[in-house]
Amino acid sequence: MERIVDIATDGMHLSAYRGFLIVAKEREEVGRIALDDVHAVILHAHGCTWTGNVVAALAERGSPIVFCNTHHSPVAVTLPIAGFHAQGGRMRAQWDAGRPLAKQLWQRVVKAKIAMQGALLAFHGSPAAGAFDLIGRRVRSGDPDNLEAQAARRYWPALMGPAFRRDRDAAGANALLNYGYAVxxxxxxxxxxxxxxxxxxxxxxxNRGNAFALADDLVEPFRPLVDALVVSLVGQGVDTLDPAIKRRFARLIAFDVRIGEEMSPVSVAAQRLAQSLARSFERSIPDLALFAPPARAGWETLTRALDPFEDA
Structure with missing residues (x-):
């Protein structure tokens, strides 16, 4: 089973040894995990060190290392140079894709995100939920009317309360959102x-300074899954990250979503979305494998109350 490895303790040292990621403190091993089981490493502690071997070993497996600031917002990510066997051709198709195709693809991503936001609000019984279906249907190619932003202005007050402001440098719910989005x-x-x-x-x-612009595009429909968990945690009095809460966020990658007639974990849904985008570039046809908003039972599973014995 793939796992998110979170490094939150200062002064840790990461290395690779015989197929394992080794985490040590003052030269004493404190944990190990098979490199093949590492989905990603999230690092947001001070004074940590790592070997070149462990970075290379993770890159060979396609496992990113995400470096976060003190507010748990990503500031850097490591990824491998080589990926898919036909990478050169796909990158050329990606680079050569015209603006009309990109705009049509973005239209579908925005529609999926707004549908997710509306479904989450409906799950919480918000009167604002009804407007999101109309907003989604009005999204045009390239979203020239910026309906994504208009939906956000309605969404956050309806979901988190009128006093809430999304601030990447704030603590509390914002820090929880940052961490979930990093995953x-x-x-x-x-x-x-x-x-x-x-x-x-x-x-x-x-943005010229954003090395992960495409990741920021495709992550949009996944964000409301994080939002749902954060609302649930805040409602239970959680406003800081601890190991148990981080495990809750890490398990989001195993949450099942529906794509067509099939159910797939979020990690697989991300793979299917990226593969469908690559084929869209190759064929010049905007055909994305986007997942549908969860049914009520799915939202309930995602937002279930904390079990005091669950992470013991």
């Missing part, structure tokens, strides 16, 4: 490289 971003970035695509070349995000 999802790593999952999507890994899937993008495995599909033979370049994470810098986005379909919408195009």
């Amino acid at each position: 999802m971003r790593a999952t999507v970035a890994r899937a993008i490289v495995a599909a033979g695509l370049h994470p810098t070349i986005g379909i919408f995000h195009a």
Whole structure:
């Protein structure tokens, strides 16, 4: 089973030995995990060190290392140079894709995100949920009306309360969101490289300083899954990250979502989305494998109350 490895203790040292990721403190081993089982490493502690061998071993397996700041927001990610066997051809198709195709792809991503937001609000019985179906149907190619932002302005107050402001540098719920998004971003970035695509070349995000623009594009429909868990945790009085809460976020990659008639874990859904994007570039047809919003039972599973014995 793939696992998220979180490094939150200062002064840790990461190395590779005989197929294992070794975590040590002051030269004493404190933990190990098979490298083949590592989905991603999230590092947001001070004074940590690592060997070149462990970075190379993780890269060979397509497992990113995500470096976060003190607010748990990603600031850097390592990914392998080589990915899919036909990487060169797919990257060329990605680079050569015209703006009309990119705009149509972005339209589908925004529609999927807004549908997820509306479904989560409906699950919570919010009166604002009804507007999201209409907003989603109004999204045009490239979202020139910026309906994604208009939906966000309705979404956050309805979900988190009128006093809430999304601030990547704030504590509390914002820090929880940052961490959850880091997990999802790593999952999507890994899937993008495995599909033979370049994470810098986005379909919408195009900041010159953003090396993971495409990951920021494709992660959008996954964000409401994080939002759902954060709302649940805040409702249970959780406003800081501890090992048990981080494990809750890590398990999001195993949450099942529906793509067509099939159920797939989020980690597989990210892979299918990235592969479908690669085929869209190759065929010049906007055909993305996007998952449907969870049914009520799915939201209930995702947001179930903390079990005091679950992570003991």
